[in-house]
Amino acid sequence: MxxxxxxxxxxxxxxxxxxxxxxxxxxxxxxxxxxxxxxxxxxxxGVDIVYANAGAVRSEVIEPQFYEDFASTVRAEPDSARLMVQAAWPHLVRSRGCVVMVSSTSGPSGSPTSPRTAPPARKGAVIALTQQLAAEGGPHGVRVNCVSPVMINTDGSRATLLADDHPMYDIARHVPLGRLGTPEDVMNAAVFLTSEESAYITGTHLVVDGGWSAGLPGATA
Structure with missing residues (x-):
């Protein structure tokens, strides 16, 4: 292990x-x-909660990008989420359970500071899948939502998107709250969406971005 x-x-x-x-x-x-x-x-x-958070990225700006890299990246996330929810669906119906998926602030909009075509496509697909499954799950009491974080401070992001030579390395100073998100920030949002406090919330994506999407992307703080 x-x-x-x-x-x-x-x-x-x-x-x-x-x-x-x-x-x-x-x-x-x-x-x-x-x-x-x-x-x-x-x-x-049984199954009460499904937290679908898996993905793979092999992507570049549109001109040099290989189609195979784009296609595999776009398929991986919505496909894996759909397969997981489909396998758990009968049990979720019995328990009147809930699903939380993970999208991103790149899902509903593009970004000049992160010129990659595949991530917005896959994250946008997750939001669309969330809304469709919420519509299908409603009559069974199954709620489906997703969280949409901005850059999260993890080992992986520090080694890639936050590296000194990446256009997004100084994103923290453009976030209104003045810091990067943490895994705990995302976890707390997901816990809320699985709790009784969110019993009348389904089909939405909860943005966890410190106010990033409230301002102009890339604006100087």
């Missing part, structure tokens, strides 16, 4: 919870997703 999985297991156990790590999962493979979901249902008796 990877060290990250072991650390998560220890954190969950420390809070009195139980975590299942049934092995490798290919979120783009229907059979793999179904087996993984069945393992969870067998262990816990």
């Amino acid at each position: 990877h060290e990250e999985a072991l650390q998560t297991q220890r954190l969950v156990a420390r809070e009195g919870g139980t975590i299942l790590t049934p092995g490798p999962l290919d979120v783009t493979d229907k059979d793999s997703v179904r087996s993984w979901t069945k393992a969870a249902v067998d262990a816990f008796g």
Whole structure:
């Protein structure tokens, strides 16, 4: 088991919870997703919440970009989210559960500081999928929403989009709240969308961006 999985297991156990790590999962493979979901249902008796947050990026600006890179990036995220929700759907209907997907501030708009064509396409598809599934799930009491963060301060982003030679490296000073988002910021929004406090919210994307989308993209702070 990877060290990250072991650390998560220890954190969950420390809070009195139980975590299942049934092995490798290919979120783009229907059979793999179904087996993984069945393992969870067998262990816990059902599914109450699906948090769909997986993706892969191989993308550049439109002129030099290979179509294969664009297509694989665009397919990976909405496909994986759809497969996961589809596998869990009968159990969500029984539990009147909820789904939280992850989009981005790039989903509803483009960005001159991040000239990549695939991410907005895939993130926009996640928002559209969220709204359609919310419409289908409503009669069953299943709520479907997504969170749309701006740049989040993680190991991965610090090594790529926040590197000194990337156009977005100084994005924090353009965010009205004056800082990058944290994983905890996104987590808190997702927890809200799965709680009873959001019982009348479905089909929306909750923007978690420190006010970024409230101003002009790229404007000097």
